[in-house]
Amino acid sequence: MPPHPETWLKPTPSGLYCVPGDFYIDPLRVVPRAVITHGHSDHARPGHAQVLATPETLAIMRARMGEERAGGALQPLAYHEALKLNDVTVRLVPAGHVLGSAQVVMEHQGSRAVVSGDYKRQPDPTCAPFEPVRCDVFVTEATFGLPVFRHPPPAGEIGKLLKSHALFPERTHVVGAYSLGKSQRLIACLRQAGYDAPIYLHGAHANLCALYEKFGVKLGDLRPATAAQKAQLKGAIVLAPPSAVGERWGRRLEDPVVAQASGWMRIRQRAKASGVELPLIISDHADWDGLLATIKETQAPEIWVTHGAEDALIRACSLMQICARALSLIGYGEEE
Amino acid sequence: MRAFAELLERLLFAPGRNAKISLLRAYFTTQPDPERGLALAAIAGALDFPGAKSATLRELTGKRVDSELFDLSYDFIGDLAETIALIWPAYGNDPPALPEVIDTLRAAKRGEIPGLIENWLDRSDPSTRLALVKLLTGGLRVGASLRLAKLALAEMGLADVNEIEEIWHGLQPPYAGLFAWLEGKGERPTAGEAPVFRPVMLAHPVEPPDIEKIDWSAFRAEQKFDGIRVQIVATGQETRLYSRAAEDISAAFPDILETIDFHAVLDGELLVIRDGVVAPFSELQQRLNRKSTTAAMQREFPAGIVLYDMLFDGTEDIRSLGFDARRARLEAWFAQTRPARMQLSPLIGFGSIHDLAALRETAREAQSEGLMLKRGDAPYVAGRPKGLWWKWKRAPLSLDAVLMYAQRGHGKRSSFYSDYTFGVWTEEGELVPVAKAYSGYTDEELNFIDRWIRNHTINRFGPVREVEKSLVFELGFDAAQLSTRHKSGIALRFPRILRLRTDKPAEEADQLETVRGMIS
Numbered sequence: 127m128p129p130h131p132e133t134w135l136k137p138t139p140s141g142l143y144c145v146p147g148d149f150y151i152d153p154l155r156v157v158p159r160a161v162i163t164h165g166h167s168d169h170a171r172p173g174h175a176q177v178l179a180t181p182e183t184l185a186i187m188r189a190r191m192g193e194e195r196a197g198g199a200l201q202p203l204a205y206h207e208a209l210k211l212n213d214v215t216v217r218l219v220p221a222g223h224v225l226g227s228a229q230v231v232m233e234h235q236g237s238r239a240v241v242s243g244d245y246k247r248q249p250d251p252t253c254a255p256f257e258p259v260r261c262d263v264f265v266t267e268a269t270f271g272l273p274v275f276r277h278p279p280p281a282g283e284i285g286k287l288l289k290s291h292a293l294f295p296e297r298t299h300v301v302g303a304y305s306l307g308k309s310q311r312l313i314a315c316l317r318q319a320g321y322d323a324p325i326y327l328h329g330a331h332a333n334l335c336a337l338y339e340k341f342g343v344k345l346g347d348l349r350p351a352t353a354a355q356k357a358q359l360k361g362a363i364v365l366a367p368p369s370a371v372g373e374r375w376g377r378r379l380e381d382p383v384v385a386q387a388s389g390w391m392r393i394r395q396r397a398k399a400s401g402v403e404l405p406l407i408i409s410d411h412a413d414w415d416g417l418l419a420t421i422k423e424t425q426a427p428e429i430w431v432t433h434g435a436e437d438a439l440i441r442a443c444s445l446m447q448i449c450a451r452a453l454s455l456i457g458y459g460e461e462e
Numbered sequence: 463m464r465a466f467a468e469l470l471e472r473l474l475f476a477p478g479r480n481a482k483i484s485l486l487r488a489y490f491t492t493q494p495d496p497e498r499g500l501a502l503a504a505i506a507g508a509l510d511f512p513g514a515k516s517a518t519l520r521e522l523t524g525k526r527v528d529s530e531l532f533d534l535s536y537d538f539i540g541d542l543a544e545t546i547a548l549i550w551p552a553y554g555n556d557p558p559a560l561p562e563v564i565d566t567l568r569a570a571k572r573g574e575i576p577g578l579i580e581n582w583l584d585r586s587d588p589s590t591r592l593a594l595v596k597l598l599t600g601g602l603r604v605g606a607s608l609r610l611a612k613l614a615l616a617e618m619g620l621a622d623v624n625e626i627e628e629i630w631h632g633l634q635p636p637y638a639g640l641f642a643w644l645e646g647k648g649e650r651p652t653a654g655e656a657p658v659f660r661p662v663m664l665a666h667p668v669e670p671p672d673i674e675k676i677d678w679s680a681f682r683a684e685q686k687f688d689g690i691r692v693q694i695v696a697t698g699q700e701t702r703l704y705s706r707a708a709e710d711i712s713a714a715f716p717d718i719l720e721t722i723d724f725h726a727v728l729d730g731e732l733l734v735i736r737d738g739v740v741a742p743f744s745e746l747q748q749r750l751n752r753k754s755t756t757a758a759m760q761r762e763f764p765a766g767i768v769l770y771d772m773l774f775d776g777t778e779d780i781r782s783l784g785f786d787a788r789r790a791r792l793e794a795w796f797a798q799t800r801p802a803r804m805q806l807s808p809l810i811g812f813g814s815i816h817d818l819a820a821l822r823e824t825a826r827e828a829q830s831e832g833l834m835l836k837r838g839d840a841p842y843v844a845g846r847p848k849g850l851w852w853k854w855k856r857a858p859l860s861l862d863a864v865l866m867y868a869q870r871g872h873g874k875r876s877s878f879y880s881d882y883t884f885g886v887w888t889e890e891g892e893l894v895p896v897a898k899a900y901s902g903y904t905d906e907e908l909n910f911i912d913r914w915i916r917n918h919t920i921n922r923f924g925p926v927r928e929v930e931k932s933l934v935f936e937l938g939f940d941a942a943q944l945s946t947r948h949k950s951g952i953a954l955r956f957p958r959i960l961r962l963r964t965d966k967p968a969e970e971a972d973q974l975e976t977v978r979g980m981i982s
């Protein structure tokens with residue numbers, strides 16, 4: 127009988143550790159060997175001696191951290207290619223979260239565990255879609271693991287932004303969005319909706335947009351938004367990190383419409399409290415229905431929950447007669 | 463219903479007053495009758511659905527959603543209506559129209575109501591569901607007051623908002639007559655003989671430069687009583703007591719209502735008066751915000767009214783007369799009627815404004831908030847007309863307090879930490895909150911405080927930041943009262959920021975004991 131994954135995949139203070147493969151997945155501390163699911167800073171941390179990830183994720187890590195800090199030896203592994211690490215076969219399978227994001231599929235003596243990393247099930251023109259993999263244990267995130275989170279179709283939310291843009295042609299629409307993933311997805315969705323005017327970017331977004339372009343994601347006419355060109359930004363759409371939007375950077379713009387693209391925008395008072403005038407419910411994480419559908423599709427008899435609202439997801443699993451437990455890994459979920 | 467839901471959503475996020483007014487105006491202009499009138503009624507809080515309480519909605523949700531998942535979600539969101547709207551498992555594209563909801567509910571038997579609501583929730587999207595639940599449970603905090611809606615209506619009909627205020631309390635939902643008038647398709651509705659509230663006249667505060675600038679000899683002086691402003695409307699058949707905000711508070715003051723048998727509309731101050739002596743505001747508070755009252759309450763805190771103006775003498779509208787003429791009518795009427803539980807506000811004779819300055823200083827001992835100054839020839843004008851009535855409040859009390867918590871403000875202040883909680887020191891050397899203040903700083907000071915808070919945060923509780931206890935403010939306030947609501951046991955009336963005291967070390971801020979000594 128194949129060994130149960132709990133005998134060879136262990137939560138540790140440094141992160142989830144694959145014992146027979148001798149590697150950590152998205153380790154929280156510096157380790158000798160890391161497998162990284164995607165480039166967000168809470169999952170891809172600097173300084174590991176050896177790093178295995180998709181070529182896209184490695185490129186993102188280099189762009190964000192610099193060659194030195196990205197890790198000692200960076201080993202690319204394309205989607206679906208199998209790699210033997212000691213007594214474990216590793217494959218990376220698209221997670222649909224951001225460019226290069228991957229689930230880590232591990233097989234050991236006939237037993238298979240899948241670590242999802244962060245993922246979503248909604249369509250995203252900037253990255254490969256999530257592929258469910260049958261497994262014995264599915265390790266899932268639960269950022270939006272409450273039944274109140276059901277993300278509406280992104281096209282409708284983009285429609286809201288364009289409607290407001292038409293309604294207030296004089297005002298600068300400044301949209302708070304994470305610089306990796308959300309920003310490029312918003313731009314691509316705007317282009318899909320027919321918006322072909324220049325889109326202005328806060329400095330934090332420009333490099334990553336260029337990197338996406340290099341990997342073949344077309345983003346159209348992008349220009350830097352510096353506060354000096356206030357007049358030029360009148361009536362434009364500007365993307366900036368969420369932290370900059372409500373703060374001094376955003377306030378320097380003239381009479382801005384402050385928008386924020388995030389799954390948290392579903393909760394009105396939260397949106398209101400963050401000073402947002404135009405909340406856009408666009409998330410790169412699976413919503414409640416997405417989490418439950420994915421759990422069913424993996425046909426895993428056992429679910430481990432890494433981070434987010436694990437209580438509700440575990441409850442929902444028990445209602446579906448699926449065994450589930452929380453790994454309580456601290457340190458994820460800082461960057462949506 | 464979807465247009466109404468969209469209006470509510472946009473009002474919530476609209477950053478300022480003007481934006482809200484334009485949203486309301488656009489809604490009233492584009493929506494048909496009776497939809498827009500019912501929406502107006504909802505904003506005015508004039509709709510009530512006794513069969514549809516929050517408990518009904520919770521029960522309905524409980525049938526569709528696992529209770530543990532519901533509790534976890536409710537705990538996360540903190541708002542029942544929003545939790546229900548979002549967690550409801552269906553997604554419909556055929557929401558009911560607002561009039562359909564209201565008419566059906568009014569005609570429905572109690573037992574039918576849950577089934578109706580369930581069907582409507584199934585037919586709606588989350589945003590419409592939220593509007594529906596808020597409407598049903600009466601928790602329609604729409605981010606826009608009725609006053610803003612009236613301003614929007616005034617803009618829509620190119621009317622003066624006071625013309626709307628004047629007739630408002632004689633109108634009934636869905637306000638078809640009002641909309642017809644605003645759109646030039648009908649006569650202006652009138653209040654007729656109904657005992658309706660009339661919009662009140664308000665005063666401007668006297669600022670130091672005004673003291674020398676204004677010719678005060680044309681003015682009459684009265685005390686500014688520390689109670690609540692009320693309007694007595696008695697038609698001979700019916701009697702009402704209204705607060706300044708037009709709320710009908712008759713039921714809480716039967717002791718006053720039962721003594722009224724005259725026909726007049728009077729303006730005055732509601733107070734607790736024992737043997738002709740006015741009691742502190744804190745005693746009146748015992749009788750406020752209650753739907754009804756007990757005989758014991760009425761005995762212990764006897765209510766009375768000090769009259770200071772007359773709007774109608776019988777059926778005659780005397781608001782266009784000057785203050786002196788109205789006062790003469792009030793005095794003559796008072797001498798003849800001798801109403802129980804009422805007295806006249808005495809006019810205070812004075813030679814120059816400096817006589818009054820001295821009087822104002824002693825206001826605190828006289829249970830008075832200061833002085834009122836009214837032009838002798840001023841008609842009774844609704845709203846806050848310039849230069850006719852002035853309020854000259856007593857100098858505020860003040861104390862030095864330490865900033866403890868800060869929260870983001872609303873509207874244009876929403877990206878600033880502009881709402882503050884202040885504390886003073888106990889004998890044990892612990893800081894306890896005594897006041898929240900949101901005003902009194904300049905934009906420049908706000909910038910400074912905002913930056914300071916961001917750099918000195920030691921803890922976050924949702925939207926609230928706890929800060930290092932080191933920034934001192936001088937707070938002004940009108941009075942200190944005992945209160946069970948705060949840990950300090952004290953509540954300040956009308957606290958506001960007078961000055962930033964960056965020069966003062968936190969240890970030298972005031973002691974709780976000192977504040978206790980200021981309780982009136």
